[in-house]
Amino acid sequence: MTAVLEISGLRKTYRGRKGVRKALDGFDMVVEAGQVHGFLGPNGSGKTTTLRTLLGLIRPNEGRMAILGREVPQHLPEVAGLVGAIVESPQFFGNFSAETTLSLLADAGRVNRLRVPAVLELVGLRDRSKERVKTYSLGMKQRLAVASALLKEPQLLILDEPANGLDPGGIREMRTLMRDLAASGMTVLLSSHILGEIQLICDSVTIIAAGRRVAAGSVSEVLASHTSSTVKVRLEPGVDLLGAAELLRAAGAQITMEKDHFTVGNASNPAQITKLLADRQIYVSELTPVSADLEDVFLELTGTAPVDGANRQVDQVATQGGWGQ
Numbered sequence: 438m439t440a441v442l443e444i445s446g447l448r449k450t451y452r453g454r455k456g457v458r459k460a461l462d463g464f465d466m467v468v469e470a471g472q473v474h475g476f477l478g479p480n481g482s483g484k485t486t487t488l489r490t491l492l493g494l495i496r497p498n499e500g501r502m503a504i505l506g507r508e509v510p511q512h513l514p515e516v517a518g519l520v521g522a523i524v525e526s527p528q529f530f531g532n533f534s535a536e537t538t539l540s541l542l543a544d545a546g547r548v549n550r551l552r553v554p555a556v557l558e559l560v561g562l563r564d565r566s567k568e569r570v571k572t573y574s575l576g577m578k579q580r581l582a583v584a585s586a587l588l589k590e591p592q593l594l595i596l597d598e599p600a601n602g603l604d605p606g607g608i609r610e611m612r613t614l615m616r617d618l619a620a621s622g623m624t625v626l627l628s629s630h631i632l633g634e635i636q637l638i639c640d641s642v643t644i645i646a647a648g649r650r651v652a653a654g655s656v657s658e659v660l661a662s663h664t665s666s667t668v669k670v671r672l673e674p675g676v677d678l679l680g681a682a683e684l685l686r687a688a689g690a691q692i693t694m695e696k697d698h699f700t701v702g703n704a705s706n707p708a709q710i711t712k713l714l715a716d717r718q719i720y721v722s723e724l725t726p727v728s729a730d731l732e733d734v735f736l737e738l739t740g741t742a743p744v745d746g747a748n749r750q751v752d753q754v755a756t757q758g759g760w761g762q
């Protein structure tokens with residue numbers, strides 16, 4: 438596979454009244470051709486800074502970036518025509534129709550106007566293209582934004598939160614659109630907070646926390662490498678489930694009680710569970726890894742899982758660590 442996008446060692450610091458803030462702290466990312474790649478991270482982790490740096494809108498302090506094999510920002514003018522991006526919600530004139538809006542944008546970008554009906558068709562706005570934009574729903578405006586980024590037939594499409602504010606139907610339509618674009622050979626880089634959606638849409642992901650990459654790879658690889666830390670524990674019938682859970686909790690296990698079993702969330706060494714319980718003549722009838730979804734992995738890796746009784750502060754990453762090592 439060829440990398441359409443490569444970032445290595447990217448650093449960006451902002452200087453403010455309260456000192457220096459590291460928005461990107463040696464960040465790396467690789468996006469292969471023809472993939473839908475999810476870019477995930479908690480608020481303030483550096484996603485927008487990365488995307489804006491890539492597009493030449495922010496100057497990094499350090500690092501290397503290449504789009505379609507060309508170093509940027511030095512060679513940005515050569516590849517700019519091959520990249521479509523929506524990094525901030527574009528504002529459209531409400532009194533213009535989608536057709537007029539795209540025709541004007543085509544003229545401004547020296548794109549043949551014949552492309553306009555094609556992108557309207559692609560984003561599913563053909564039948565409403567002559568109506569004024571102010572009569573559009575949020576989802577339709579998002580489609581118009583995507584259409585504007587598609588005018589120049591980009592090889593790489595970068596979308597920051599394209600599903601933001603959409604209802605489930607709108608999200609599903611956006612998902613189909615992304616998959617269709619990838620099927621046509623385009624590479625799509627997608628930042629989103631809707632993790633279930635990313636899991637369904639994306640071939641691969643990069644997870645960023647506090648300006649650094651904390652996970653990357655195909656969705657299945659990322660999930661597989663984080664499935665083992667939560668285990669489901671079932672005991673023989675009639676055994677005091679609550680008492681057993683308390684015993685493990687006292688030893689540092691993170692317990693979640695269910696009706697007829699419990700889970701241990703930080704079980705990096707499940708054998709420790711069997712041993713501790715067996716020492717008290719409590720025998721386990723089932724000990725199985727709970728497969729994580731992308732949301733679990735995200736919460737664990739970015740240290741943003743809620744902690745009882747504690748409010749997480751912005752920019753704060755919780756310390757991680759397993760129990761029973």
Ligand SMILES: Nc1ncnc2c1ncn2[C@@H]1O[C@H](COP(=O)(O)OP(=O)(O)OP(=O)(O)O)[C@@H](O)[C@H]1O
Pocket residue numbers: 451452453458459460478479480481482483484485486487752
């Ligand atoms: N112009 C700026 N001046 C100072 N600090 C900034 C500036 N822009 C961003 N930051 C800081 O850099 C860090 C990364 O911000 P960034 O906007 O890249 O995060 P993000 O991952 O896009 O967050 P969100 O999901 O909330 O949009 C944050 O701590 C933010 O406050």
